[in-house]
Amino acid sequence: SYELTQPPSVSVSPGQTATITCSGDRLGDRYVYWYQQKAGQSPVLVIYEDSRWPSGIAARFSGSNSGNTATLTISGTQAMDEADYYCQAWDSSSAFVFGTGTKVTVL
Amino acid sequence: QLLESGGGLARPGGSLRLSCEAYGFTFSATAMSWVRQAPGKGLEWVAVISGGGQDRYYAESVRGRFTISRDNSKDTLSLQMNHLRPGDTAKYYCAKGRALTELGEDAFDVWGQGALVTVSS
Numbered sequence: 001s002y003e004l005t006q007p008p009s010v011s012v013s014p015g016q017t018a019t020i021t022c023s024g025d026r027l028g029d030r031y032v033y034w035y036q037q038k039a040g041q042s043p044v045l046v047i048y049e050d051s052r053w054p055s056g057i058a059a060r061f062s063g064s065n066s067g068n069t070a071t072l073t074i075s076g077t078q079a080m081d082e083a084d085y086y087c088q089a090w091d092s093s094s095a096f097v098f099g100t101g102t103k104v105t106v107l
Numbered sequence: 108q109l110l111e112s113g114g115g116l117a118r119p120g121g122s123l124r125l126s127c128e129a130y131g132f133t134f135s136a137t138a139m140s141w142v143r144q145a146p147g148k149g150l151e152w153v154a155v156i157s158g159g160g161q162d163r164y165y166a167e168s169v170r171g172r173f174t175i176s177r178d179n180s181k182d183t184l185s186l187q188m189n190h191l192r193p194g195d196t197a198k199y200y201c202a203k204g205r206a207l208t209e210l211g212e213d214a215f216d217v218w219g220q221g222a223l224v225t226v227s228s
Binding site: 001030031033035037042043044045048049054084086088089090095096097098099100101 | 152164166200205213215
Protein backbone atom coordinates (compact mmCIF):
# COMPACT_ATOMS: atom_id res chain seq x y z
CA SER A 1 0.00 0.00 0.00
CA TYR A 2 1.09 3.56 -0.65
CA GLU A 3 2.43 5.53 2.32
CA LEU A 4 3.00 9.21 3.05
CA THR A 5 5.43 10.20 5.80
CA GLN A 6 5.49 13.51 7.67
CA PRO A 7 7.62 14.77 10.57
CA PRO A 8 5.70 14.39 13.85
CA SER A 9 6.25 17.98 14.90
CA VAL A 10 7.46 21.37 13.73
CA SER A 11 8.04 24.37 15.96
CA VAL A 12 8.07 27.95 14.70
CA SER A 13 8.23 31.43 16.19
CA PRO A 14 5.46 33.91 15.39
CA GLY A 15 6.15 35.72 12.13
CA GLN A 16 8.61 33.11 10.94
CA THR A 17 8.21 30.46 8.22
CA ALA A 18 7.04 26.93 8.99
CA THR A 19 7.90 24.17 6.54
CA ILE A 20 6.12 20.81 6.64
CA THR A 21 7.25 17.98 4.40
CA CYS A 22 5.38 14.97 3.07
CA SER A 23 7.34 12.10 1.54
CA GLY A 24 6.17 9.29 -0.69
CA ASP A 25 7.39 7.23 -3.60
CA ARG A 26 7.27 9.35 -6.78
CA LEU A 27 4.94 11.75 -5.01
CA GLY A 28 5.64 14.41 -7.60
CA ASP A 29 3.77 12.31 -10.16
CA ARG A 30 0.48 12.87 -8.38
CA TYR A 31 -1.41 15.75 -6.81
CA VAL A 32 -0.99 16.48 -3.11
CA TYR A 33 -3.60 18.06 -0.89
CA TRP A 34 -3.10 19.60 2.57
CA TYR A 35 -5.50 19.84 5.52
CA GLN A 36 -5.36 21.83 8.73
CA GLN A 37 -7.02 20.40 11.83
CA LYS A 38 -7.22 22.55 14.94
CA ALA A 39 -7.80 20.93 18.30
CA GLY A 40 -11.32 19.56 18.61
CA GLN A 41 -12.31 20.63 15.10
CA SER A 42 -12.86 18.97 11.74
CA PRO A 43 -10.14 19.14 9.08
CA VAL A 44 -10.07 22.06 6.65
CA LEU A 45 -8.61 21.90 3.14
CA VAL A 46 -5.88 24.55 2.84
CA ILE A 47 -4.10 23.52 -0.39
CA TYR A 48 -5.31 21.41 -3.32
CA GLU A 49 -3.56 20.16 -6.46
CA ASP A 50 -0.12 20.83 -4.96
CA SER A 51 -0.33 24.62 -4.77
CA ARG A 52 -3.86 25.95 -5.26
CA TRP A 53 -5.84 27.79 -2.60
CA PRO A 54 -9.45 26.95 -1.79
CA SER A 55 -11.69 29.95 -1.35
CA GLY A 56 -11.10 31.71 1.96
CA ILE A 57 -7.65 30.31 2.68
CA ALA A 58 -4.94 32.82 3.53
CA ALA A 59 -2.18 33.40 1.00
CA ARG A 60 0.46 32.73 3.65
CA PHE A 61 -0.18 29.03 3.00
CA SER A 62 1.65 27.73 -0.07
CA GLY A 63 2.53 24.34 -1.45
CA SER A 64 4.93 22.63 -3.80
CA ASN A 65 5.53 19.07 -4.96
CA SER A 66 8.46 17.51 -6.78
CA GLY A 67 10.30 14.22 -6.82
CA ASN A 68 9.43 12.28 -3.67
CA THR A 69 8.56 15.25 -1.47
CA ALA A 70 5.73 17.74 -1.17
CA THR A 71 6.02 20.80 1.04
CA LEU A 72 3.52 23.01 2.81
CA THR A 73 4.94 26.39 3.75
CA ILE A 74 3.32 28.79 6.18
CA SER A 75 4.84 32.26 5.80
CA GLY A 76 4.54 34.78 8.60
CA THR A 77 3.13 32.11 10.91
CA GLN A 78 0.48 33.29 13.34
CA ALA A 79 -0.69 31.81 16.63
CA MET A 80 -3.94 30.81 14.92
CA ASP A 81 -1.94 28.51 12.62
CA GLU A 82 -1.14 26.16 15.50
CA ALA A 83 -2.74 22.88 14.44
CA ASP A 84 -2.16 19.41 13.03
CA TYR A 85 -1.48 19.30 9.31
CA TYR A 86 -2.05 16.30 7.04
CA CYS A 87 -1.02 15.72 3.45
CA GLN A 88 -3.14 13.50 1.23
CA ALA A 89 -2.75 11.90 -2.19
CA TRP A 90 -4.57 9.44 -4.39
CA ASP A 91 -3.19 6.02 -5.25
CA SER A 92 -4.84 3.73 -7.76
CA SER A 93 -4.48 0.75 -5.39
CA SER A 94 -5.01 2.38 -2.00
CA ALA A 95 -7.43 5.15 -3.07
CA PHE A 96 -7.16 8.10 -0.66
CA VAL A 97 -3.99 8.11 1.44
CA PHE A 98 -3.30 10.50 4.30
CA GLY A 99 0.09 11.37 5.67
CA THR A 100 1.05 10.60 9.25
CA GLY A 101 0.38 14.18 10.35
CA THR A 102 2.53 17.03 11.68
CA LYS A 103 1.80 19.04 14.80
CA VAL A 104 2.78 22.68 14.29
CA THR A 105 3.54 24.56 17.48
CA VAL A 106 3.86 28.34 17.43
CA LEU A 107 6.21 29.22 20.27
CA GLN B 108 -22.78 21.52 5.08
CA LEU B 109 -22.67 17.95 6.31
CA LEU B 110 -24.37 16.64 9.44
CA GLU B 111 -23.55 13.15 10.76
CA SER B 112 -25.67 11.09 13.11
CA GLY B 113 -25.87 7.57 14.44
CA GLY B 114 -22.70 7.21 16.48
CA GLY B 115 -22.61 5.52 19.86
CA LEU B 116 -21.44 2.47 21.77
CA ALA B 117 -21.36 -0.98 20.25
CA ARG B 118 -20.09 -4.34 21.49
CA PRO B 119 -17.35 -6.16 19.59
CA GLY B 120 -19.02 -8.07 16.80
CA GLY B 121 -21.96 -5.69 16.84
CA SER B 122 -23.30 -3.24 14.27
CA LEU B 123 -23.93 0.48 13.91
CA ARG B 124 -25.22 2.65 11.09
CA LEU B 125 -24.00 6.20 10.48
CA SER B 126 -25.88 8.76 8.42
CA CYS B 127 -24.81 12.06 6.91
CA GLU B 128 -27.23 14.69 5.64
CA ALA B 129 -25.94 17.10 3.02
CA TYR B 130 -27.02 20.71 2.51
CA GLY B 131 -26.10 23.50 0.16
CA PHE B 132 -24.63 21.67 -2.83
CA THR B 133 -25.71 19.30 -5.59
CA PHE B 134 -25.30 16.05 -3.68
CA SER B 135 -25.63 13.70 -6.65
CA ALA B 136 -22.84 15.52 -8.52
CA THR B 137 -20.05 14.61 -6.11
CA ALA B 138 -18.35 11.51 -4.79
CA MET B 139 -18.60 11.19 -1.00
CA SER B 140 -16.34 9.51 1.54
CA TRP B 141 -16.11 8.48 5.16
CA VAL B 142 -12.88 9.29 6.97
CA ARG B 143 -12.16 8.27 10.55
CA GLN B 144 -9.82 9.37 13.30
CA ALA B 145 -9.04 7.18 16.29
CA PRO B 146 -8.54 9.05 19.59
CA GLY B 147 -5.23 10.92 19.47
CA LYS B 148 -4.37 9.49 16.05
CA GLY B 149 -4.27 10.65 12.44
CA LEU B 150 -6.81 10.60 9.64
CA GLU B 151 -7.71 7.32 7.93
CA TRP B 152 -9.87 7.15 4.82
CA VAL B 153 -12.54 4.44 5.12
CA ALA B 154 -14.78 4.32 2.04
CA VAL B 155 -15.88 6.27 -1.03
CA ILE B 156 -18.95 6.16 -3.27
CA SER B 157 -19.42 7.81 -6.65
CA GLY B 158 -22.05 10.46 -7.24
CA GLY B 159 -24.47 8.05 -8.87
CA GLY B 160 -23.78 5.35 -6.30
CA GLN B 161 -22.63 2.72 -8.78
CA ASP B 162 -18.97 2.63 -7.74
CA ARG B 163 -17.68 2.05 -4.21
CA TYR B 164 -14.26 1.39 -2.78
CA TYR B 165 -13.10 0.52 0.73
CA ALA B 166 -9.98 0.64 2.82
CA GLU B 167 -8.54 -2.81 3.39
CA SER B 168 -9.15 -2.46 7.14
CA VAL B 169 -12.95 -2.36 6.69
CA ARG B 170 -13.53 -4.23 3.43
CA GLY B 171 -16.15 -6.92 3.82
CA ARG B 172 -17.46 -5.45 7.11
CA PHE B 173 -18.55 -1.91 6.20
CA THR B 174 -20.94 -0.83 3.42
CA ILE B 175 -21.20 2.70 2.08
CA SER B 176 -24.40 3.80 0.38
CA ARG B 177 -26.25 6.95 -0.63
CA ASP B 178 -29.79 8.12 -1.31
CA ASN B 179 -29.61 11.01 -3.76
CA SER B 180 -33.35 11.64 -3.43
CA LYS B 181 -32.74 12.49 0.24
CA ASP B 182 -29.20 13.93 -0.03
CA THR B 183 -28.05 11.37 2.48
CA LEU B 184 -24.89 9.27 2.81
CA SER B 185 -24.75 6.17 5.03
CA LEU B 186 -22.18 3.79 6.47
CA GLN B 187 -23.35 0.39 7.71
CA MET B 188 -20.72 -1.03 10.05
CA ASN B 189 -20.91 -4.75 10.90
CA HIS B 190 -18.60 -7.08 12.82
CA LEU B 191 -17.21 -4.12 14.71
CA ARG B 192 -13.86 -4.37 16.43
CA PRO B 193 -12.29 -2.28 19.20
CA GLY B 194 -9.89 -0.92 16.57
CA ASP B 195 -12.87 0.68 14.82
CA THR B 196 -13.26 3.09 17.74
CA ALA B 197 -12.94 6.56 16.20
CA LYS B 198 -14.68 9.74 15.20
CA TYR B 199 -16.16 9.18 11.76
CA TYR B 200 -16.32 12.14 9.39
CA CYS B 201 -18.48 12.45 6.32
CA ALA B 202 -16.46 14.26 3.62
CA LYS B 203 -17.39 15.74 0.25
CA GLY B 204 -15.21 15.30 -2.80
CA ARG B 205 -14.04 18.63 -4.18
CA ALA B 206 -14.36 18.14 -7.90
CA LEU B 207 -15.17 14.64 -9.08
CA THR B 208 -18.40 12.75 -9.53
CA GLU B 209 -16.58 9.49 -10.15
CA LEU B 210 -13.80 7.89 -8.08
CA GLY B 211 -10.35 9.34 -8.61
CA GLU B 212 -7.69 11.82 -7.63
CA ASP B 213 -9.41 14.45 -5.55
CA ALA B 214 -9.56 16.28 -2.22
CA PHE B 215 -12.20 16.68 0.47
CA ASP B 216 -13.47 20.24 0.62
CA VAL B 217 -16.35 19.95 3.09
CA TRP B 218 -16.29 17.91 6.30
CA GLY B 219 -18.97 17.16 8.84
CA GLN B 220 -18.49 17.59 12.56
CA GLY B 221 -17.96 13.88 13.07
CA ALA B 222 -19.80 11.05 14.81
CA LEU B 223 -18.11 9.17 17.64
CA VAL B 224 -18.15 5.38 17.49
CA THR B 225 -16.93 3.40 20.49
CA VAL B 226 -16.53 -0.37 20.31
CA SER B 227 -16.07 -1.91 23.73
CA SER B 228 -17.34 -4.77 25.83
